[in-house]
Amino acid sequence: MLEELxxxxxxxxxxxxxxxxxxxxxxxxxxxNTKDIKDLFxxxxxxxxxxxxxxxxxxxxxxxxxxxxKSAFFHIKDSEGRIQVYIRKxxxxxxxxxxxxxxxxxxxxxxVKGFPFKSKTGELTIFVEDFExxxxxxxxxxxxWHGLKDKEVIYRQRYLDMISNDESLERFKTRYKVIRxxxxxxxxxxxxxxxxxxLVYVTGGAEAKPFVTHLNVFDIDMYLRIATELYLKRYxxxxxxxxxxxxxxxxxxxxxxxxxxxxxxxxxxxxYADYNDIMELVEDLLSYVVKEIxxxxxxxxxxxxxxxxxxxxxxxxxxxxxxxxxxxxxxxSDEKLLKVLKDHEVEVPIKSRGHxxxxxxxxxxxxxxxxxxxxxxxxxxxxxxxxxxEDPRVTERFELIIYGREIANAFSELNDPVDxxxxxxxxxxxxxxxxxxxxxxDKDFIRALEYGLPPTGGLGIGIDRLVMFLTDSPTIRDVIAxxxxxxxxxxxxxxxxxxxx
RNA sequence: GACCCGGUAGCUCAGCAGGUAGAGCACCUGACUUUUAAUCAGGGGGCCGCGGGUUCGAAUCCCGCCCGGGUCACCA
Numbered sequence: 001m002l003e004e005l006x007x008x009x010x011x012x013x014x015x016x017x018x019x020x021x022x023x024x025x026x027x028x029x030x031x032x033n034t035k036d037i038k039d040l041f042x043x044x045x046x047x048x049x050x051x052x053x054x055x056x057x058x059x060x061x062x063x064x065x066x067x068x069x070k071s072a073f074f075h076i077k078d079s080e081g082r083i084q085v086y087i088r089k090x091x092x093x094x095x096x097x098x099x100x101x102x103x104x105x106x107x108x109x110x111x112v113k114g115f116p117f118k119s120k121t122g123e124l125t126i127f128v129e130d131f132e133x134x135x136x137x138x139x140x141x142x143x144x145w146h147g148l149k150d151k152e153v154i155y156r157q158r159y160l161d162m163i164s165n166d167e168s169l170e171r172f173k174t175r176y177k178v179i180r181x182x183x184x185x186x187x188x189x190x191x192x193x194x195x196x197x198x199l200v201y202v203t204g205g206a207e208a209k210p211f212v213t214h215l216n217v218f219d220i221d222m223y224l225r226i227a228t229e230l231y232l233k234r235y236x237x238x239x240x241x242x243x244x245x246x247x248x249x250x251x252x253x254x255x256x257x258x259x260x261x262x263x264x265x266x267x268x269x270x271x272y273a274d275y276n277d278i279m280e281l282v283e284d285l286l287s288y289v290v291k292e293i294x295x296x297x298x299x300x301x302x303x304x305x306x307x308x309x310x311x312x313x314x315x316x317x318x319x320x321x322x323x324x325x326x327x328x329x330x331x332x333s334d335e336k337l338l339k340v341l342k343d344h345e346v347e348v349p350i351k352s353r354g355h356x357x358x359x360x361x362x363x364x365x366x367x368x369x370x371x372x373x374x375x376x377x378x379x380x381x382x383x384x385x386x387x388x389x390e391d392p393r394v395t396e397r398f399e400l401i402i403y404g405r406e407i408a409n410a411f412s413e414l415n416d417p418v419d420x421x422x423x424x425x426x427x428x429x430x431x432x433x434x435x436x437x438x439x440x441x442d443k444d445f446i447r448a449l450e451y452g453l454p455p456t457g458g459l460g461i462g463i464d465r466l467v468m469f470l471t472d473s474p475t476i477r478d479v480i481a482x483x484x485x486x487x488x489x490x491x492x493x494x495x496x497x498x499x500x501x
Numbered sequence: 502g503a504c505c506c507g508g509u510a511g512c513u514c515a516g517c518a519g520g521u522a523g524a525g526c527a528c529c530u531g532a533c534u535u536u537u538a539a540u541c542a543g544g545g546g547g548c549c550g551c552g553g554g555u556u557c558g559a560a561u562c563c564c565g566c567c568c569g570g571g572u573c574a575c576c577a
Contacts, residue, residue: 001546002511005528048535066540069533088534106527120535143512143526145538150512152569164512207577253576347574358577399577406577437576462577486568 002139009138012103016133021099023136028111031057035080041116042124050117056126058083059111059134061163062104064144072101073125076110079169084119085112087128100131106144107137158481171471174293175479178467179246181289182266189281191242191268196231198224198248204445205229205384207437208251211261224250228267229384229458230445233413236269236456237448244268246463257475258405261484264463273457274412275396279373282400282408282459283310286371286466293470301403301469306370313372317361318394320374324364329357329378330393350435354380366404373398383423383439385411400461407466410459417449 016023032040037056045051060076060083071088089097104110111132119125142148142164154161154168162169183193201220203210205227215222228245235243246266253261270277287297290308297309322328327340337356341348346359357378368374376394379387385395396412414420424446430438467479477483 001528004546005511008528064537066536067533068536068539071534071536073536073539075537084537086535090534119537121537123535123537125535140511140527143514145526146513148512149514150508150569152508153512155569209576251577254574256576257571259576349575409577 005140006138009105009136013136013138016099016103016136019099021103021133023103023133025111025132025134028059028132028134029057030059030111031055033058033080034060034076034078034083037083037116037126038081038124045116045118045124047118047122048120050115050127052115052127054115055113056116057111057113058126059109062106062108062110063141065104065106067101070097074104074106076112077163077166079173082166084123084125085114085128086117086119086125087112087131092128092130096131099133103136104133105137107139107141108133109135109137152485155477155483156485171473171479172481174471175467178289178293178470179264179463181292182246182285182463185285185288186244186268189242191244191270192240194232194235194240194243194245195247196225196228196235196245200225200231202440202442203227204439204442206249206251207439209253209436211250211252226251227460228265229460230442232267232269233453233456233458234445234448236271237451237453240269241271241454242269255477255484257477258465258468260464260476260480263476263480265460266463267458267460269413269456269458271454271456274455275398275410275457278410278457278459279312279314279398282373282410282461283312286400289466290470299469299472301472302474304369304403306402306469308371312400313370314375314398315368315372316375317377320368321360321364324367325360327360329360350430350433352380352430352433352435354378354430355435357381365401365406368401369403371407372401374401379423380426382411383427384414384420386414386416387419402469405465406462408459408461410457413453413456413458415449415453415455417446420449421446 013023037058041051041054058076058078060078063075063077063082065074066072070090071086073084073086075082075084087097087100092100111134112126112128113131114127114129117125117127142160148154148161148164162172187193199213199215199222201222203223203226206229208226210223210226212221212223214220227249228247232243232245244266246264248262249265250262253259255261270281287308287310290297290299297307299306299308318329325340327337329337334351334353334356337360338348338351341356341359344363346363348355348359358381375398376388377385377397377399378394379392382395382397385397388394388396398410399406400408414423424439424441427439428441431440464476464479467473468476471479473479
C-alpha cells in the first residue's frame with residue numbers, strides 16, 4: 001500500500017510539471033505566521049465577518065482537508081500553530097482550483113495568499129485568493145485524530161512525531177527557550193560563553209565510563225569528554241573570571257528515564273566566589289527560567305507541584321542520612337555503613353567508603369521532592385571540591401535535588417594543587433582497584449593549578465533533566481530530539497521508479 | 502543483565518476456546534460552494550516482527566531470535 005501510494009504521488013509530481021507547475025518551490029514570501037494572523041484578527045472578527053482589505057500570505061503543512069466539490073476547507077500547520085483555510089473555485093479560477101483539488105493532499109506544504117474571515121461557526125479562516133504548492137509529500141501522515149503513538153517511530157522519526165503531535169513540537173520549542181533563557185540570564189550577569197574540547201586525552205570532572213575513539217594523526221586513543229569542568233577551570237587560571245559553557249557531554253553508560261549517554265550540561269565558573277554565591281545564583285537562575293516558562297514559580301510535574309520560589313531548602317548530607325537511616329557517614333565505621341545497606345538489601349559491588357556513602361544517599365534521595373540544596377558531601381566522593389572551611393572531612397559542595405533527582409552539582413573549587421594531586425591519587429587507586437568510573441590523573445590540570453587558580457565557585461546543571469520538569473516529561477528521551485536508538489537492520493528499501501514514457 | 506507487556510494495512514486499533522484476515526482514518530473514482538474526526542456512493546491495499554515446531558490446518562498454541570515499552574539492577 002505504501003509503495004502504491006508513493007508511486008501515485010511521484011506520478012502526480014510528474015503531471016504537475018507537465019502542466020508547468022513546480023511542486024518543489026524555491027522560496028515563499030510569508031508575511032504572517034499562523035499566530036500573527038490569530039493575534040491580529042481573531043478578536044476583531046465576529047462569526048460570518050470578512051476583512052477583504054487585510055491581505056495575508058502564509059504557509060505551512062496541510063494537516064486536514066475537507067473537499068466540498070467547488071470549495072474546500074483545510075488546516076495548515078506552521079511552527080506557531082494551525083489555522084483554517086478556505087478555497088473556492090470562483091475565487092481562484094477553475095484552472096487553479098483543479099490543480100488544488102487534484103494535487104493537494106494532506107501532508108503537502110503550501111503557501112496561501114488571501115484575507116481573513118470568520119466562518120459561520122466562528123473559526124478564523126483565510127479566504128484564499130492565490131495558493132502555491134511549495135513541497136509535495138510522497139508519504140502519508142499518521143492518523144489525524146489519534147496522532148502518532150508508536151514510541152519506536154516517535155524516537156526513530158522524531159520529525160514525524162513533531163508533525164503529527166503538536167505537543168512534541170511545543171516541547172522542543174520549550175527546550176530551546178530554556179537554553180536561551182540560561183544564556184540571557186548569564187550574559188546579563190557578565191558571564192562569557194566559552195568552548196572546551198570534546199575530544200580529550202584524559203577524562204575528568206565527573207565519574208563515568210567514557211567513549212573511546214582513535215585519533216589517526218597521533219595514533220592515540222582519545223575520549224569524548226564526560227564533563228567540561230577541568231578545561232573551564234583552565235580558563236579561570238588563564239584570566240577569565242566569569243564563564244560558562246552549554247554543551248554535550250558523553251557517558252558510556254546505561255539508558256534510563258533519567259540517563260542518556262549523550263546529554264547537555266551547563267557548567268559555570270565564577271572567580272572569587274564560593275559555593276554560597278553559587279547557591280544564590282542557582283536560586284535566581286532557576287526561579288527566573290521557571291517564571292519565564294510557566295508564568296509563575298511553580299511547575300506541575302507528573303501530578304506533583306514543584307515550587308521554585310527562593311530560597312530553596314538546605315539540608316546537610318550527613319544530617320539527612322542520619323535522620324532517615326540512623327547512621328553517621330562521617331563517624332561510623334565502614335562495617336556499620338555496610339550493615340545498614342545490607343539491611344536494606346542493597347548490593348555493594350565496590351566497597352570503598354565513597355561508594356558506601358553514595359549508596360546510602362540513593363536510599364533516601366526519593367524523600368526530597370521540592371528543590372533542595374544537599375550540602376557538604378564527604379571529601380571521598382568529591383575529588384574536585386574544596387574542603388569545608390570548618391570541617392575538613394566534608395567539602396563546600398552542594399547538589400540541587402528535585403523530585404529525587406540530581407539537577408545541579410556545585411562547589412567551592414579545589415584550588416590547592418597539592419590537595420588536588422592527592423585526591424587524584426585516591427581516584428587512581430580506586431581505578432586500579434577496578435572502579436571504571438573513578439577519575440583519571442590529569443597532570444596538566446595539576447600544573448595549571450600550580451600556576452594559581454583564584455578562589456572560584458563552579459556549577460554544573462543537567463539541562464535535559466531540568467527541561468523534563470518544565471515540560472512534564474516522564475523520560476529524558478522525550479526532551480532529546482533524536483535520542484539514541486538501536487540502529488537495527490530496518491533500513492527500509494526506498495525505490496524510485498525509473499523514468500517511463 | 503533479569504522479569505513483565507507488546508509488534509496485525511501508511512496510521513490508530515480489533516481479531517487469539519486453531520478453520521480462507523477486519524474496522525476507522527488515510528488513499529483512489531464519483532457527488533457536494535461555510536466544513537471542522539464534514540457527509541454520501543463505490544474501489545484498491547496485508548511476508549499478521551523473523552525463524553523453527555505441533556497440527557489435516559497457525560495471526561491465534563509451543564520454542565528460539567530481533568525490535569520496542571515498562572519495572573528492577575547497573576549508573577550521577
